[in-house]
Structures are given as C-alpha cells and as structure tokens.
Amino acid sequence: MLHYRDGDAAAFDVLYARHKGGVYRYLLRLSRDAAVAEELFQDVWTNLIRARAGYTVQARFATYLYRLAHNRWIDHYRRNRPGAVVSLDEEDGGAPVDPPDDREIPQDVALDSRRQAARLMELISELPAAQREAFLLQQEGGMSVEDIANATGVTRETAKSRLRYAMSKLRKGMQEWR
C-alpha cells in the first residue's frame, strides 16, 4: 500500500489480487446478497483508493482494509435496518443454531464434502451478524483476535467472545457430520 501511495500503480494490482476474494466473501456472507456485496465491495476499494494519499502504517494492511469493509458494512446495515443495530453488537444474538429436525441424514453413507460445505455455509449464514463477522474476519482476513478487535472497534475480549460463540455454534451444527 505504501508503494501504491507513492504512485506505483502495479502495487495496487498485487494488493487487490491478494485481498479481493476475502473481502468479497466477507461482504457476501455478511450481506447474504450478491448484489449488495458487489456494491459494498466496490465502495470499499474505492474508499481505499481515495484514502491512498493519507495512508500511514498503523496496523497490518489486512486489518486496515477489513476495517474499511466493516465500516462500509455497518453503514449499509444501519441504513437498511436501523432498528437492528443492537443485534449486530450483541454477544450472543439470536437463538442457538440447532440442526433442522426434518433433515434426514443417512448414517451408513459417507457424505461428500460438498454437502458438508453446504451445511457449514448454512450454519454460518445463521450466525448472528457480529459472530458471523468475527468468524469471517478470522477466516477470510487471516486475523487474530486482536486484529478482529481492531478492525471491528471492540475490545479484545468482545472479539474473542464473539469468535468463541461462533465456533461453538458451528461445531455444534456440524457435530453430526463428524
């Protein structure tokens, strides 16, 4: 990013290639809408480009980038669901995710990884937004708990708690596939 700030356009290509997938999937899983994700994704990168001149190294670039993405997502979230702001911040929002009862799993048949993945995606989408975000930042941004706290503007304990809840629910949801 420093190279790009100093006028090296090729440096941006490298940055973009490295992070575009993660940021896109982060926004896609948060918004659960491809069109919204694309819009937010473009805004995030546009904001990054505009902020080029004033960029200074204060944290990992990924943390900086995902903070931009987080802020853009929060703007969108508040604009579209003004009453739901609290649920984004709550530690354990929503009911615990239980596997649907009507889902029949053949016990003696090994399920392929595609079906497992589909189930995992389903569980992720059912997580409360704050927990989902913590999980996505960890997986897509490769962030530690500290980085997640930094990117989302919460304390380390809060970030850790969200991540722990998320993992717990996912484990529980995927238990029967183990």
Add this chain to the structure above:
Amino acid sequence: MALDERDTRDPRLEHLYREAAREAPPAHLDAAILAAARREVGARPRALSAALRRWHVPVSIAAVIVVSVSLVILVKEEGGDRLGDARIPPVSAPADKPTAELTQAPPAAAATAEKQVEAPAPVELRGSREDALRSVSKPAGTPPPAQERVAEPLRKPVPASPLRLEERTEAPASPDLVSAGRVGGASPAPLEQGSAVPAADAPQAKLMARAILAKPAATDRPPVWQGLEKEPPEKWLARIEDLMREGRAAEAEEMRVECKRRFPGHPLGQASK
C-alpha cells in the same frame, strides 16, 4: 493462550470453509476497480507539468505573435485586393443588343478583361479565390450549357462581386435589362459565377463558398435586389428562395428584410424561413 486457540479455532471447520468458499468478485468489478486505481495514480500531479508551466508563458507569447503576423499579412493582402479592384474601371454592357448576341463577349470587354488579367497581385489573388470557389462547389469539366448561362443572371442578378475579374468589366445591370433577360452577356465568365455555387452542393462546400464570398460581397457592392425594384413581391420572394438554395443566406436575409420593408403587408411564405 492454548485455551484461546482451542475455543476460537477449529482446523477441520476452517479447512471445510476454505474448500467451500470460492466465490470471487465479478470480472467487471475487477476491471472497474483496477481502472479507478490507475486513474487515481495517473491523476497525481507529475513532474512534467512543472516543465509545462515553465514553458507556458513563452509558448503563449509565440502563439500570439504568430497569429498577429498572420493577421497583418492577411489584412495587407486584402487591402491590395481592394486597391486592385478600385483600379478596374466598370464597363457598361450595351443595353440594346439582342439576347443572342449577348452570349458572345464584345471585343472591347474582352480586351479590358485581358488587360486586367495582366494586372499584378490583386488579380492573382482573386483568381485563387475563384479557383477555391470552383473546387469546392463544382466538379471539374462540367460547364453549364450555354442556354443555362444566359438564363442564370435572370435568377441571380448579383453584379459587381469583386471576386471576379470578368465582373469588373460589366456595370451593374439596369432593372430593364434584368427583366428583359439581357443582363451581363458580355462574356460567359460572369455567367459561370452564377453557376459556381449550385444548390445541390454539400453544406460544407456552401459554407466555404460563403466564407470566400462573404468579405468582398460586403464591400461596395450594389444591393442584392438590384433590378427588382419595380418588380412585384412574388419575384422578390422567388429571388430570395434562389439565394437560399444557393447557400447565400446573408444575401437572402438582406433581401428578405428589404422585401419586408417594401411590401410590409405581403406574406413572405417560404422566404420567411
């Protein structure tokens, strides 16, 4: 720390997630973002612009000098042109000759024309204008038939255009002559002038022809409506329409104003456009 790791990480889930999460932004977004990034870098002030700023004033001064010198040269040429025009005495066409005879140049007029062809710079300048006019308005090698040449001045009695050497040999035709169809028959050349801007020409050719004609026509020429003073308004309107068809909008407008002044109650019809 190990407890943290155990609570917040699950290698199996993570592996599964990485296998499943393969979505990528669409290509058009990639292109748009990369283009925006390059634009942003390209829009930055460059060192080159400083050099341009250094040369800004000298280049501007040089441009002003070039334009000024060009204008002076042009004005001088135009002035010489007018002087050359002033030296050419107008020669009246005989008024009482039959129409058939008017198609041939009388010896006196021809001699005058020859003399003026030998005149120096102004004549050459006019010749070049004429060539330009012909080149843009008419294909080479297609002179109008003799019948048309005789008939042309009836429609376009535009005498005394300083563009044409031959026109200088003729006096502005009297109204009687115009109405009798015996105008300017001293030589075929002025009749060519009438056909030099055909109505079917391209608009660009018309514009160029108008530009070439504009300045000389504005200086000391008789009014466009000369010869129609005693004619009814219908003839005026027909003449205006002819002028418009030929692309001589300024003259058409001039004549329209005069027509309106002379025949205030008469509807202008097509000529009003």
